[in-house]
Amino acid sequence: MTSASFWARQGILAVAIIFTAISASAYPGGRFGSYQAGCGGFGCHGGQSANTTVTLEGPRTLRTSQQGNYQFIVANANNDYAGFNAAFRSATGNVGTLVAGQNSQAQGGEVTHTGPTQENAAGQVVFGFGWQAPADHGTYTFYGAGNSVNYNGNADNGDVWNTTGGITITVQGATITSPAGGAAICVGNNLTINWTQTGFANFRIDISDNEFNTFTTIVGNVAATAGTSTWAIPAAQAAGQYKVRLWDVGTAAEITRSNAFTINGAPTITTQPQSKTICEGSPWNISVATNAGGATYQWRRNGQVIAGATNPTYSQTIATAASAGTYDCVVTSCGQNVTSSAAEVTTAQSPGITKQPTPVTACQATPITLTVEATGTNLTYQWVKNGEPLTGKTTPTLTIPSAALTDEGKYACRITGVCTPQAISTEVDVNVTEAPGIVTQPTNKNVLVGDSIVITLTTKGETLSYQWLKNGNELPGANQATYRKTNVTLADSGIYTVRVWNSCDTITSSNSIVKVTPKAGPGLLTVSSESIALGEWAACSAIDTTFVGLVANSGGSPITITAVTTNASSIIELVGVTVPFTLAPGSGRDVAVIVRPGQVGERTGTITFTTASATAEVDVTVTGTDALSTTTDTLTLAASTSGAEKCAQFSVDAACEELTITSVELTGPGASTYELKPGTTLPIVVPSGSLRELCFVTTAADGGVATATITSAAGTASVVLRRDVTNSVDDVTNNGFAVYPNPATTELRVARTEMVTSMVLVDATGRSVFSFDPAGRPEVLIDCAGFARGVYILSIVTPAGVRHEKVILH
Numbered sequence: 090m091t092s093a094s095f096w097a098r099q100g101i102l103a104v105a106i107i108f109t110a111i112s113a114s115a116y117p118g119g120r121f122g123s124y125q126a127g128c129g130g131f132g133c134h135g136g137q138s139a140n141t142t143v144t145l146e147g148p149r150t151l152r153t154s155q156q157g158n159y160q161f162i163v164a165n166a167n168n169d170y171a172g173f174n175a176a177f178r179s180a181t182g183n184v185g186t187l188v189a190g191q192n193s194q195a196q197g198g199e200v201t202h203t204g205p206t207q208e209n210a211a212g213q214v215v216f217g218f219g220w221q222a223p224a225d226h227g228t229y230t231f232y233g234a235g236n237s238v239n240y241n242g243n244a245d246n247g248d249v250w251n252t253t254g255g256i257t258i259t260v261q262g263a264t265i266t267s268p269a270g271g272a273a274i275c276v277g278n279n280l281t282i283n284w285t286q287t288g289f290a291n292f293r294i295d296i297s298d299n300e301f302n303t304f305t306t307i308v309g310n311v312a313a314t315a316g317t318s319t320w321a322i323p324a325a326q327a328a329g330q331y332k333v334r335l336w337d338v339g340t341a342a343e344i345t346r347s348n349a350f351t352i353n354g355a356p357t358i359t360t361q362p363q364s365k366t367i368c369e370g371s372p373w374n375i376s377v378a379t380n381a382g383g384a385t386y387q388w389r390r391n392g393q394v395i396a397g398a399t400n401p402t403y404s405q406t407i408a409t410a411a412s413a414g415t416y417d418c419v420v421t422s423c424g425q426n427v428t429s430s431a432a433e434v435t436t437a438q439s440p441g442i443t444k445q446p447t448p449v450t451a452c453q454a455t456p457i458t459l460t461v462e463a464t465g466t467n468l469t470y471q472w473v474k475n476g477e478p479l480t481g482k483t484t485p486t487l488t489i490p491s492a493a494l495t496d497e498g499k500y501a502c503r504i505t506g507v508c509t510p511q512a513i514s515t516e517v518d519v520n521v522t523e524a525p526g527i528v529t530q531p532t533n534k535n536v537l538v539g540d541s542i543v544i545t546l547t548t549k550g551e552t553l554s555y556q557w558l559k560n561g562n563e564l565p566g567a568n569q570a571t572y573r574k575t576n577v578t579l580a581d582s583g584i585y586t587v588r589v590w591n592s593c594d595t596i597t598s599s600n601s602i603v604k605v606t607p608k609a610g611p612g613l614l615t616v617s618s619e620s621i622a623l624g625e626w627a628a629c630s631a632i633d634t635t636f637v638g639l640v641a642n643s644g645g646s647p648i649t650i651t652a653v654t655t656n657a658s659s660i661i662e663l664v665g666v667t668v669p670f671t672l673a674p675g676s677g678r679d680v681a682v683i684v685r686p687g688q689v690g691e692r693t694g695t696i697t698f699t700t701a702s703a704t705a706e707v708d709v710t711v712t713g714t715d716a717l718s719t720t721t722d723t724l725t726l727a728a729s730t731s732g733a734e735k736c737a738q739f740s741v742d743a744a745c746e747e748l749t750i751t752s753v754e755l756t757g758p759g760a761s762t763y764e765l766k767p768g769t770t771l772p773i774v775v776p777s778g779s780l781r782e783l784c785f786v787t788t789a790a791d792g793g794v795a796t797a798t799i800t801s802a803a804g805t806a807s808v809v810l811r812r813d814v815t816n817s818v819d820d821v822t823n824n825g826f827a828v829y830p831n832p833a834t835t836e837l838r839v840a841r842t843e844m845v846t847s848m849v850l851v852d853a854t855g856r857s858v859f860s861f862d863p864a865g866r867p868e869v870l871i872d873c874a875g876f877a878r879g880v881y882i883l884s885i886v887t888p889a890g891v892r893h894e895k896v897i898l899h
Contacts, residue, residue, distance in 0.1 A: 121199050124174045125232040127252045138249035141165045143173070143235035145256055150288060151222040153262035156188070161216045163235035164208070165249065170240040171214035172202040175233035177258060184223045191217030205240065226262025226287035230255040261288030263313070263335050263344045270348025273383030275423035280320045282308075282333055282347075289313035289344065293336040294320075298329045301346070310338060328354040328380050351382025356422040362432040366466075367408045368508030369436050374404035377429050381422035390414045410436050437466035440504040440512035446487075450520040452593030457489040457496065457521075461514045465506040474498045492521045524593040525550035531587065531601035537608050538578055544585055544601050545571040556588045560617065579605050579613065579643035579675075605643075606675040613644030614703045617677070621709050623684060627742035628713030629803030632684040633664075639707060640698050641677030648672050652699040653680070659687060661694035661709055686713030689804045715804030716742040717750070717775070722880075722895050726763075726787050728812040734766065736784035737797075737808045739775055745803065747776045752800045753783065755810075757855040757882065762792025763810045775801075785810055794851075794882050794893050807880040809895045828883060832897035837871040839885070845869075847886045850896070852879060873898055 127137055147159030163171035176199045177185050183198030192206045193216045200218045208214045214237075223229075232255060239247035263286035274280055282294055294308035295301065307320040334346035360378035367373040377386070378401060388398035391414045395403065405412060413436040418429045444462035451457045459472070462485065472482035475498045479487075489496055501516040529547040536542055544557075548570060557567035560583045564572070574581060585601040607613075617638050626632055642648045649671045655661040664681040672678060686692050696707045720738045727733035741748040750773040753765050766784035775781045785797060785808075795810045827840040839848065850859040850871060858876055863869050876898055883894040 124176045127234040141237040141249045141251040150259045156221040163214045165237035168237040168239045170205045171237045173235045174201045186221040188219035193218045222260045229258045265347040268350040272350040276354045283317045286313045291338040353381040353422045355425040356381035356420045361430045364433040366435045373408050376402040377418045384422035387419045437507040439508040440465035440506045445515040448517045451492045453524045457492045459487040461502045468506045471503045497521045523550045525589045530599045533602045535604045541575040559583045607645035610645035612646040612648030615643040616705045623711040625712045627716035627744045628686045629716045630744035635681045638677040639680040642672035656695045689713045717806045719806045723809040725813045733787045736782045738780040741775045754798045757795035759793030760795040762789040835874045839869045849884045
C-alpha cells in the first residue's frame with residue numbers, strides 16, 4: 090500500500106461510505122450493518138475489488154456455548170489502512186455473543202473496527218475478536234466485509250472493498266426431547282429416547298439415578314443421525330428418579346443429559362401419614378409420600394373411601410368433629426398398590442367459657458373464691474390480677490384463703506388449650522372489706538354532777554356502725570364514734586363500752602368507767618340495778634357470785650347502811666356482809682351472795698339496803714331446771730312373764746352437790762302391771778358425779794305401757810316401761826315409720842303411715858290426748874300446741890303389731 094486517502098484517514102469502512110450531493114460522511118469510529126452487502130448501495134468511492142482480500146481465520150466448528158477466537162484480515166497491495174464489519178447469522182438474525190478484541194469493538198450482535206487501522210509488516214490489517222456460540226446447536230453463517238483505503242484525505246476510487254461471502258460455522262450439540270422431565274415409566278415397559286443433534290457421528294446412551302456418579306450404558310453405539318433409540322426397562326430395575334445422557338463416541342465426552350424422569354415399580358411408601366390432633370374450625374391436612382412418580386392415591390377414613398381425596402395430601406379447610414377417625418391411603422403404581430399405615434386423627438376444641446366468674450365482696454381475713462367453667466381440649470388456666478399473672482393460680486377455681494386489703498383488684502382468667510385462640514373471662518372486681526378494729530380504746534372519766542362527759546375512741550375498718558352501752562344496756566341514739574352527754578347526774582356513773590361493727594365482724598371496746606361525784610349536798614342511797622336475772626340453773630345448784638358496786642352513795646355526804654336483809658333466806662344467802670358500814674360520797678360496795686333455786690321453775694328473792702332515812706331493793710331472779718336425769722328413757726321388759734326386771738340409772742347435774750329422790754309414781758294404762766323392785770327404800774341420795782339405780786319388775790304376764798315418774802326436790806325424770814312384743818316392733822320399724830321432731834314443741838309428724846290402722850297419744854297419767862285413723866295417708870300431723878309439757882307415749886298399731894314411742898313435749 091503506497092498511499093492513504095482522506096476517507097481512510099477518517100477510519101471509514103469500505104462498506105459504510107455514504108455520499109450526498111454536496112458532502113461525504115466518513116466512519117472513523119466503525120461501521121455497522123455492512124457485513125454482508127459491503128458498500129453496495131451506499132455510494133462508496135471505488136467499489137468492490139478482488140484486489141482487496143478479506144480472510145476469516147479461526148474455528149469452523151464449536152460446541153454449544155463454546156467461545157472461538159477469530160482474526161479478520163484485510164489486505165491490498167495499494168493501500169496501507171483498512172476497516173471491517175462482521176456478524177454471525179442464523180435464518181432469523183444475529184446469533185451468539187461477539188467479544189471485542191484486537192482493533193475491534195462489538196455492538197448489537199456485530200463487530201467492527203475501533204478506528205483506521207494500519208497494515209502490519211506483512212502488509213495485512215488484522216482485526217481480532219471472539220465469538221461465543223449459541224446454546225442451540227446447528228449450522229450458522231459468518232458474513233464479513235473489509236474496506237481498504239489509501240488514506241490520502243480524498244474520497245476517490247482508490248478506496249476499494251470486498252466481502253467474505255457466507256462462511257458456514259457448525260455448532261455441535263444435541264437435545265434430548267424425550268423422556269420429558271417428570272415422566273413416569275413402569276418397569277417392563279420400553280423407554281424411548283429421542284433427540285436432535287448437530288455435528289456428531291455416533292452416540293453411546295447411559296442412564297443414572299445419581300447424576301452419573303455411577304451409570305449403566307443402555308445403548309453402546311447408535312448413529313447420531315438416527316435421532317431415536319429404545320430400551321426395554323428390566324423388571325429388576327430399581328424404582329427411582331433417573332436421567333439419560335448422550336455420550337460422543339468420537340471424543341469420549343458427554344454431550345447432553347435429559348431432565349429427571351421416574352421409573353416406577355411396585356410403589357413403596359417413603360413417608361407414612363402421621364397421627365395428629367386437629368382443631369375444630371381450622372384447616373388441616375395429612376400427607377403420604379412414595380417413590381413412585383405418577384402414582385395414584387385414594388384416601389380412606391375408617392376404611393371408607395373419601396370421595397375426591399386422590400392427591401398425596403388430603404386436606405380440609407374447616408375441621409369438624411366428624412373429621413376425627415382413622416385415616417390411610419391406598420397408593421397405586423404400575424398396576425400394583427400398597428396401603429399406608431393408619432393415622433389416628435383426633436379433634437380438639439378451642440377454649441370456650443361456659444360460666445363466667447362473678448364479682449366478690451369479702452371480709453378481711455375470710456376466704457375468697459373465684460370460679461370459671463370452660464369447655465375445650467387440654468385446657469390450662471392462668472388467673473390474672475390487674476392484667477398481671479398470679480403465680481401458682483392455674484386451676485379453674487382461684488382461692489385466697491385469707492383475704493387481705495392488698496387482694497383487692499380486677500381479676501380474670503386466661504384459658505388456653507391445644508387449639509387457639511385463648512379464652513379470657515370477664516374481668517370482675519374483688520373488694521375486700523376491712524374488719525372493724527379499735528386503734529385507741531376509750532379511757533376512764535371522773536366528773537362532777539352538772540359537768541359534761543366525752544368518751545371517744547379511734548377505729549379502723551370500712552362502713553362502721555357504733556352503739557354505746559352503759560352497764561351492758563344500749564344507750565338510745567348513741568351511735569357515733571364519740572359519746573357526749575352534758576349536765577351529767579350521779580345516775581350517769583357506770584361502765585361504758587361501745588359496740589363497733591360492719592358486715593364483717595362485731596367487736597366491743599374495753600370499759601370506760603365513768604364516775605360522777607356530787608359537788609355538795611346530803612348522801613343518797615342508790616343501787617346499780619333494781620333487777621338482776623341469773624338465768625337457768627339446776628334446781629339443786631348453789632350459785633356463788635358477787636354483784637359489783639351493787640349499793641352506792643350518790644349524794645354529797647356520807648351515809649351509813651344499818652341493815653342488809655333478804656326476804657327469802659332459802660333462796661339468797663348474803664356472804665360476808667356486816668352492818669353497819671359507811672359509804673363516802675360517790676363510793677359503792679360489792680355484795681357477795683349464794684343463790685339456790687331449790688326447785689324447778691322461776692324463783693325470786695329480794696335484797697334490801699336500809700339507812701336512817703331510806704331503803705333500796707334489788708330483785709334477784711333465777712330459774713331452776715330439772716337436775717335429775719336418766720341414762721335411758723325406755724325400759725323394755727320381757728313379755729308374757731311375771732317378775733321380769735329392768736333397771737335405769739340416774740345422775741345429778743354437775744352444778745349440784747347431791748340430790749334426793751323422794752318418790753316414784755307409775756301411771757299409764759299398764760301401770761298396775763309394774764312395780765318398783767321390792768326392797769327398794771326411798772328416799773335415795775344421788776351424789777354429784779355418781780349414778781344410782783332404780784329397778785322395775787313386771788307383776789303380771791302381760792300389760793300395757795306405763796310411765797315411771799321419779800321425783801326429787803330438784804326436779805323429775807321419767808322412764809317408759811313396756812313389754813317386748815316379739816315380731817311386732819321389728820316389723821313396724823322395718824316398715825320405716827318416722828316420728829319427728831322429738832322432742833317437739835308445737836307439732837309432731839308421723840311419716841310413712843300407709844300401713845298404720847290407728848295411733849293413740851297418751852300422757853303420763855294414761856289419758857288419751859290424741860287418736861287418729863290414718864286411712865292410708867302417707868303422713869299424719871299432730872297439733873301439740875295445746876298439750877302440757879312432759880312425757881307422752883305414742884302407740885302405733887299395724888296389722889303386724891304395736892310400736893310404742895316416747896315423745897317429749899317442751
